[in-house]
Amino acid sequence: xxxxxxxxxxxxxxxxxxxxxxxxxxxxxxxxxxxxxxxxxxxxxxxxxxxxxxxxxxxxxxxxxxxxxxxxxxxxxxxxxxxxxxxxxxxxxxxxxxxxxxxxxxxxxxxxxxxxxxxxxxxxxxxxxxxxxxxxxxxxxxxxxxxxxxxxxxxxxxxxxxxxxxxxxxxxxxxxxxxxxxxxxxxxxxxxxxxxxxxxxxxxxxxxxxxxxxxxxxxxxxxxxxxxxxxxxxxxxxxxxxxxxxxxxxxxxxxxxxxxxxxxxxxxxxxxxxxxxxxxxxxxxxxxxxxxxxxx
Amino acid sequence: xxxxxxxxxxxxxxxxxxxxxxxxxxxxxxxxxxxxxxxxxxxxxxxxxxxxxxxxxxxxxxxxxxxxxxxxxxxxxxxxxxxxxxxxxxxxxxxxxxxxxxxxxxxxxxxxxxxxxxxxxxxxxxxxxxxxxxxxxxxxxxxxxxxxxxxxxxxxxxxxxxxxxxxxxxxxxxxxxxxxxxxxxxxxxxxxxxxxxxxxxxxxxxxxxxxxxxxxxxxxxxxxxxxxxxxxxxxxxxxxxxxxxxxxxxxxxxxxxxxxxxxxxxxxxx
Amino acid sequence: xxxxxxxxxxxxxxxxxxxxxxxxxxxxxxxxxxxxxxxxxxxxxxxxxxxxxxxxxxxxxxxxxxxxxxxxxxxxxxxxxxxxxxxxxxxxxxxxxxxxxxxxxxxxxxxxxxxxxxxxxxxxxxxxxxxxxxxxxxxxxxxxxxxxxxxxxxxxxxxxxxxxxxxxxxxxxxxxxxxxxxxxxxxxxxxxxxxxxxxxxxxxxxxxxxxxxxxxxxxxxxxxxxxxxxxxxxxxxxxxxxxxxxxxxxxxxxxxxxxxxxxxxxxxxxxxxxxxxxxxxxxxxxxxxxxxxxxxxxxxxxxxxxxxxxxxxxxxxxxxxxxxxxxxxxxxxxxxxxxxxxxxxxxxxxxxxxxxxxxxxxxxxxxxxxxxxxxxxxxxxxxxxxxxxxxxxxxxxxxxxxxxxxxxxxxx
Numbered sequence: 001x002x003x004x005x006x007x008x009x010x011x012x013x014x015x016x017x018x019x020x021x022x023x024x025x026x027x028x029x030x031x032x033x034x035x036x037x038x039x040x041x042x043x044x045x046x047x048x049x050x051x052x053x054x055x056x057x058x059x060x061x062x063x064x065x066x067x068x069x070x071x072x073x074x075x076x077x078x079x080x081x082x083x084x085x086x087x088x089x090x091x092x093x094x095x096x097x098x099x100x101x102x103x104x105x106x107x108x109x110x111x112x113x114x115x116x117x118x119x120x121x122x123x124x125x126x127x128x129x130x131x132x133x134x135x136x137x138x139x140x141x142x143x144x145x146x147x148x149x150x151x152x153x154x155x156x157x158x159x160x161x162x163x164x165x166x167x168x169x170x171x172x173x174x175x176x177x178x179x180x181x182x183x184x185x186x187x188x189x190x191x192x193x194x195x196x197x198x199x200x201x202x203x204x205x206x207x208x209x210x211x212x213x214x215x216x217x218x219x220x221x222x223x224x225x226x227x228x229x230x231x232x233x234x235x236x237x238x239x240x241x242x243x244x245x246x247x248x249x250x251x252x253x254x255x256x257x258x259x260x261x262x263x264x265x266x267x268x269x270x271x272x273x274x275x276x277x278x279x280x281x282x283x284x285x286x287x288x289x290x291x292x293x294x295x296x
Numbered sequence: 297x298x299x300x301x302x303x304x305x306x307x308x309x310x311x312x313x314x315x316x317x318x319x320x321x322x323x324x325x326x327x328x329x330x331x332x333x334x335x336x337x338x339x340x341x342x343x344x345x346x347x348x349x350x351x352x353x354x355x356x357x358x359x360x361x362x363x364x365x366x367x368x369x370x371x372x373x374x375x376x377x378x379x380x381x382x383x384x385x386x387x388x389x390x391x392x393x394x395x396x397x398x399x400x401x402x403x404x405x406x407x408x409x410x411x412x413x414x415x416x417x418x419x420x421x422x423x424x425x426x427x428x429x430x431x432x433x434x435x436x437x438x439x440x441x442x443x444x445x446x447x448x449x450x451x452x453x454x455x456x457x458x459x460x461x462x463x464x465x466x467x468x469x470x471x472x473x474x475x476x477x478x479x480x481x482x483x484x485x486x487x488x489x490x491x492x493x494x495x496x497x498x499x500x501x502x503x504x505x506x507x508x509x510x511x512x513x514x515x516x517x518x519x520x521x522x523x524x525x526x527x528x529x530x531x532x533x534x535x536x537x538x539x540x541x542x543x544x545x546x547x548x549x550x551x552x553x554x555x556x557x558x559x560x561x562x563x564x565x566x
Numbered sequence: 567x568x569x570x571x572x573x574x575x576x577x578x579x580x581x582x583x584x585x586x587x588x589x590x591x592x593x594x595x596x597x598x599x600x601x602x603x604x605x606x607x608x609x610x611x612x613x614x615x616x617x618x619x620x621x622x623x624x625x626x627x628x629x630x631x632x633x634x635x636x637x638x639x640x641x642x643x644x645x646x647x648x649x650x651x652x653x654x655x656x657x658x659x660x661x662x663x664x665x666x667x668x669x670x671x672x673x674x675x676x677x678x679x680x681x682x683x684x685x686x687x688x689x690x691x692x693x694x695x696x697x698x699x700x701x702x703x704x705x706x707x708x709x710x711x712x713x714x715x716x717x718x719x720x721x722x723x724x725x726x727x728x729x730x731x732x733x734x735x736x737x738x739x740x741x742x743x744x745x746x747x748x749x750x751x752x753x754x755x756x757x758x759x760x761x762x763x764x765x766x767x768x769x770x771x772x773x774x775x776x777x778x779x780x781x782x783x784x785x786x787x788x789x790x791x792x793x794x795x796x797x798x799x800x801x802x803x804x805x806x807x808x809x810x811x812x813x814x815x816x817x818x819x820x821x822x823x824x825x826x827x828x829x830x831x832x833x834x835x836x837x838x839x840x841x842x843x844x845x846x847x848x849x850x851x852x853x854x855x856x857x858x859x860x861x862x863x864x865x866x867x868x869x870x871x872x873x874x875x876x877x878x879x880x881x882x883x884x885x886x887x888x889x890x891x892x893x894x895x896x897x898x899x900x901x902x903x904x905x906x907x908x909x910x911x912x913x914x915x916x917x918x919x920x921x922x923x924x925x926x927x928x929x930x931x932x933x934x935x936x937x938x939x940x941x942x943x944x945x946x947x948x949x950x951x952x953x954x955x956x957x958x959x960x961x962x963x964x965x966x967x968x969x970x971x972x973x974x975x976x977x978x
Contacts, residue, residue, distance in 0.1 A: 006390070006392075007392055007393075009387075009469055010387045010390055010392050011387075013383040013384060013386060013387035013469075014383070014384050014387045014388075014398065016376075016379065016380040016383060016384070016438075016439065017380040017381065017383070017384040017439040017444060018384070018398075020380065020435065020436070020438045020439045021402070021405045021439065021441075023417075023420050023435075023436075024413065024417050024420070024435070024436040025405045025408045025413065026405065026408075027416060027420060028408070028412070028413035028415075028416035028417055028420075029408050029413070031415075031416035031419075032412060032413070032416070041665045042640065042643040042644045042665070042667065043643070043662070043665040043666045043667040043866065044665060044666060060974070063949075088309075088312060091305055091308055091309055091312075092309065094302075094305055096302050096305055096306060096309075102309045102312075102313060104548070104549060105313045105316055105317060106312065106313065106316050107548060108316060108317070108320060108545065109316055109319075109320075110494065111494050111497070111498075111541055111544030111545055111548065112320075112323075112537065112541050112544075113498050113516065113519075113537050113540055113541070114498065115500075115516075115519070115537070116323060116533070116534065116537035116541075117319070119533065120319045120322055120323055120534075121319065123322070124318075124319065124322075127801065128744055128800075128814075128819070129744075129817070131318070131322070147801060149805075150801045150802075150805045150956075152956070152958055165315075165316070165319070168316075169316065174487070177483055177487075211449050215442070215445065215446060215449070218406065218441075218442055218445065219442055219491075221406065221407070222406060222442065228409075228411055229500070235805075236807065238805055238952070239804070239805045239952065239956055240949060240952050240953045240956060240958055241949065247409050247411055247412070250409070250411060250412050251411045254412075254415075254640075255636045255637045255640060256636060256941060256945075257941045257942050257945060258636075258640065258661050258941065259942075260415070260640075260644075263412070264412075266412075267409070267412035270409065270412070271407055271408055271409075274407040275404060275407060278403065278404075278407065414637070414641065415640075415641055415644050418641050418644075418645060419644070419645060422645055501637070504630075504634055504637065504638060505637060505638055505641045505642075508626070508628060510628075520630075520631055520634065521603050521629075
């Protein structure tokens with residue numbers, strides 16, 4: 001009886017969160033799935049249409065493939081940001097004065113509204129009047145101005161830089177917490193045993209940081225959705241779809257082109273794609289996705 | 297630490313700080329001077345400082361009301377997150393059938409993008425009669441998967457001996473959470489508070505479609521209305537953004553210390 | 567701590583529930599406008615006047631900025647609570663009309679013949695789809711050519727260009743350093759006059775197939791691409807939205823700027839150099855212009871279409887149309903425009919010189935195809951066009967690809 005009560009309690013504890021997710025994530029996903037196999041407009045009754053939207057997006061829609069690729073590229077900003085943040089965390093973790101100040105300054109970018117981040121970076125990158133071009137020209141690092149956001153080659157890297165800027169502070173704070181959780185006596189013992197700094201880093205620090213790194217990865221994934229705002233404000237998906245990621249494409253198809261049924265199919269595809277990606281990442285990272293059974 | 301090493305660390309950090317601060321400097325400068333940011337060459341130092349944009353923000357829109365709405369919604373979100381996530385995380389630390397399935401489910405839920413769900417979310421909120429209300433605004437953000445895992449990580453690190461001791465003492469489960477788990481997880485609490493606050497505070501798309509009553513607008517929506525009054529003045533936009541930014545920063549600065557306290561005094565594993 | 571927390575949570579929940587939805591009153595009309603919150607007092611004036619005639623009706627007013635208008639309205643439509651009266655910009659109404667989302671106003675206009683004559687027929691015509699009139703003019707605008715007199719003089723150009731070749735030529739002469747010769751807005755087909763003046767048609771007269779893949783079009787796009795590549799045309803023309811091109815012209819670094827009248831007020835606000843001696847306004851070569859007007863219409867789901875029509879008549883009547891025109895210095899597509907123009911001439915000659923272009927050459931309006939799939943065709947065409955002018959693709963290939971895409975769209 002105790003175990004039964006235990007199980008009931010467990011589900012009761014899970015209920016509030018699960019209800020919210022059911023209402024606001026799972027049901028909407030199912031709504032999208034149902035819609036993706038119909039032709040539908042807000043003004044007319046729907047008709048079952050089988051897989052025509054999927055066929056359209058897989059075989060006839062080059063913007064879909066472009067945006068899929070761009071999504072992958074954009075997600076690469078997460079590992080870059082994590083690597084940078086790790087470096088910063090190691091620096092800040094040293095015994096220097098004013099750590100708190102550095103920490104606060106570097107974190108500052110995260111709470112700033114993405115709209116503001118987008119607009120200011122858009123200006124920084126501006127070909128004619130932007131600060132970056134001004135600095136590059138003044139320091140004679142380039143001969144001609146670079147059209148960061150208006151050129152097909154530079155647009156996506158530029159957006160990735162802005163995204164990294166926004167999130168690196170946040171990752172640093174998480175990794176810093178993880179670093180400070182590592183018992184110092186482990187490091188000392190290893191040093192006494194003759195392990196070098198690099199070896200200590202690889203065999204002690206990194207494994208113990210796995211949960212923190214995994215957390216950063218998770219937040220990074222979510223952030224690449226919320227960065228919808230960032231991309232939309234900075235480039236609107238252009239030029240010529242150079243920075244169109246799946247989520248901006250879905251938004252445009254739904255609310256600018258008013259094709260909700262097609263957008264629903266795109267959403268389902270995005271979800272499945274991410275699912276596969278996460279599953280792969282999990283396998284590569286070695287199993288338990290929770291990664292929260294602390295390193296043993 | 298050797299002085300030369302400290303110096304190089306400082307140098308590196310100062311360089312990084314400047315990179316982080318340059319955009320802020322510009323936002324702040326433009327908000328105080330209202331120069332056309334499309335001038336060239338860009339003016340590095342501010343001229344003619346005036347605080348009028350901040351005054352305009354206060355004057356042209358009911359900034360206080362929007363602030364109050366944002367505060368109420370974010371407070372609901374933070375409180376809800378603390379409760380729901382801690383409970384769920386605790387449940388996940390116990391072994392039960394379906395635990396792995398639930399974890400998998402939660403991770404998958406994280407992959408569902410919000411922009412693709414706003415219409416069904418709207419319809420659901422309508423069915424619940426929560427349109428146009430603070431609760432309706434807060435509910436979709438009421439629990440976040442990331443924070444559940446943060447709590448779980450923290451709870452997992454607490455020695456079973458403590459929990460078992462509490463159980464033997466006859467404490468009911470929820471009291472265990474409150475008196476044993478939470479006090480030892482201040483960093484998780486701080487992370488949850490900061491994250492859920494920021495996500496709720498800056499949320500724009502959801503309030504846009506859920507709120508019809510102008511009295512209930514939150515700050516980001518107010519920004520939109522405000523911009524319509526001051527269409528081409530980036531200075532005004534930035535003044536607004538700074539004013540919206542301040543609570544988030546303040547919260548972080550406050551929580552920062554608790555964050556650290558929690559880490560250095562937490563129960564260390566062997 | 568937890569007890570306090572619980573109390574706080576309960577308190578907030580109670581607060582949250584207290585601010586729940588107000589019960590709907592009988593006979594409510596809702597009005598959704600597009601980015602005119604600054605006009606609040608006058609809209610309240612409309613509502614007050616309406617209340618005098620219909621005291622039992624409450625009117626709710628929402629205003630949303632352009633990029634937010636779409637998501638807001640469409641969500642409301644899906645939920646079945648679409649605002650009764652909507653103010654749309656450009657061709658967005660076509661999407662709704664072609665899907666049966668708007669009330670056909672033709673019978674109302676026929677019934678109230680006096681009202682029909684009150685609206686300028688040339689502008690009224692721009693809201694006709696399949697023979698039915700779905701909206702009435704709220705305020706109208708079309709594209710024109712702004713020019714920086716100083717830059718023209720410096721480059722030795724005597725008068726604004728009269729042909730496409732003259733346009734590019736003049737632009738080239740004015741380009742040096744940060745200054746570029748020509749720029750245009752690119753949303754809502756506003757760039758189309760550049761193609762129209764070279765004899766390019768978008769579609770066949772039956773609107774079923776693409777008709778733009780012609781040697782003339784290839785030549786034009788090619789010329790535009792070359793001009794963009796050497797800086798004669800400011801790239802922002804093809805990549806900017808609303809703010810960037812306006813700001814660029816306001817900073818005084820662009821010689822010729824194709825935009826619609828509302829841009830003038832934005833630009834004047836941001837460019838202290840602008841006055842009667844420095845800014846000129848004229849038609850684009852050939853007089854071609856894309857309209858970008860706002861219309862008022864009624865959502866199909868409205869429960870009180872007759873009342874909505876009454877409201878629209880009131881909002882656009884002489885008193886209020888005149889007030890609107892005076893307030894914003896824009897024209898309303900009604901009989902009132904003549905008077906507005908006369909008064910503007912005296913009060914703000916520079917604005918008058920700009921607004922004069924709005925009432926001229928109204929039979930040279932282009933890009934007004936009544937396409938149900940306007941948004942999609944626009945996207946399909948512009949994505950290829952943009953690739954060509956930005957030098958990513960040769961013009962011929964881009965136009966061929968655009969033709970393929972557009973035909974595919976129209977065939978489905």
